[in-house]
Amino acid sequence: MFVGAHVSTAGGLEKAVERGQERGCESIQIFNQSPRMWRPTKYGDEDFAAFKEAMDDSKVEAVIIHAIYLINCATTDKDLRKKSRDTLTNALRIGDGIGAKGVVLHPGSTKGEALGPALKRAGKVIAASLKETDGCKLLLEQTAGHKGLIGRNFDETAELIELSGGGDRLGLCLDSCHMFVQGYDVTDEEHLAAVLDEADEKIGIERLGAVHVNDAAAPLGSHLDRHANIGKGEMGRKGLAAFLSEPRFEGLPATMETPGPDKKGTSKAEVTLAKRLRREGLKRREK
Ligand SMILES: [Zn+2]
Ligand SMILES: [Zn+2]
Numbered sequence: 001m002f003v004g005a006h007v008s009t010a011g012g013l014e015k016a017v018e019r020g021q022e023r024g025c026e027s028i029q030i031f032n033q034s035p036r037m038w039r040p041t042k043y044g045d046e047d048f049a050a051f052k053e054a055m056d057d058s059k060v061e062a063v064i065i066h067a068i069y070l071i072n073c074a075t076t077d078k079d080l081r082k083k084s085r086d087t088l089t090n091a092l093r094i095g096d097g098i099g100a101k102g103v104v105l106h107p108g109s110t111k112g113e114a115l116g117p118a119l120k121r122a123g124k125v126i127a128a129s130l131k132e133t134d135g136c137k138l139l140l141e142q143t144a145g146h147k148g149l150i151g152r153n154f155d156e157t158a159e160l161i162e163l164s165g166g167g168d169r170l171g172l173c174l175d176s177c178h179m180f181v182q183g184y185d186v187t188d189e190e191h192l193a194a195v196l197d198e199a200d201e202k203i204g205i206e207r208l209g210a211v212h213v214n215d216a217a218a219p220l221g222s223h224l225d226r227h228a229n230i231g232k233g234e235m236g237r238k239g240l241a242a243f244l245s246e247p248r249f250e251g252l253p254a255t256m257e258t259p260g261p262d263k264k265g266t267s268k269a270e271v272t273l274a275k276r277l278r279r280e281g282l283k284r285r286e287k
Helices: 013-022 045-056 078-098 115-131 154-163 176-182 189-202 236-244 268-286
Strands: 002-006 027-031 062-066 103-105 138-141 170-175 208-212 253-256
Touching: 002 062, 002 268, 013 027, 013 045, 027 253, 045 078, 062 078, 062 253, 078 103, 078 115, 115 138, 115 154, 138 154, 138 208, 154 189, 170 176, 176 208, 189 236, 236 268, 253 268
Parallel strands: 002 027, 002 253, 027 062, 062 103, 103 138, 138 170, 170 208, 208 253
Antiparallel strands: none
16 A cells, blocks of 8 residues: 555646655645646646656655546536546546556536436546546546535446446545445444445456545544544544555555645645554554
């Protein structure tokens, strides 16, 4: 497992690697453009080369991209669907450029419309974006399940993967906080193992490409997507230690998206703490 954090790309893609290095990250997650705007940040071959060079010179082993939240592949609005497709395609193109382990996506929202047709619309957009790009994986994130956000359970994601063509580039991202507020108690080794058995049966565990490590500011089953700092939420240190030491997460980037002690994002101290909790979790499992 590569423990790390979401970091800013302000000043250039390679700056993200620097920020990761400063925090002791083994993996980083970035936005490929401002998450509040449709306008893409223009990155070309020189940016990709600078990023890769920075990665080679650092202890950061893996990078993932988080696609922006404005994307809604399931919308009935044709114009918004087109924007979503172009934006997703661009994220995958940058993922190919920098050698990302995947682009994490919240697939979209039903916005109160019927689920079946919404999944079909989303599947078409995703399939098109994959077709327009080379090899970067697309990791569908399990969401907190609020306000019709698709990815509320493994059946929904399994169906969406099918409708998106079912290819090898389609993967899964599990967020500890989202799983917890969905009602899955992933703070317990046995429960977590059962959750992964279900993911394996419905989706295939080989599709799991990344995890997000966040404590939850809201209770189990609340469906509220509020991340807490590591050890400061409902999951707690022991609960996150179980998540961080799960054997089936071995080899995956595990990035935090916490508010941070000063609301500036995940801190170095949190990265250090997460690594320690992982070691503690592994020790507990040996017993
Ligand atoms: Zn997440
Ligand atoms: Zn979240």
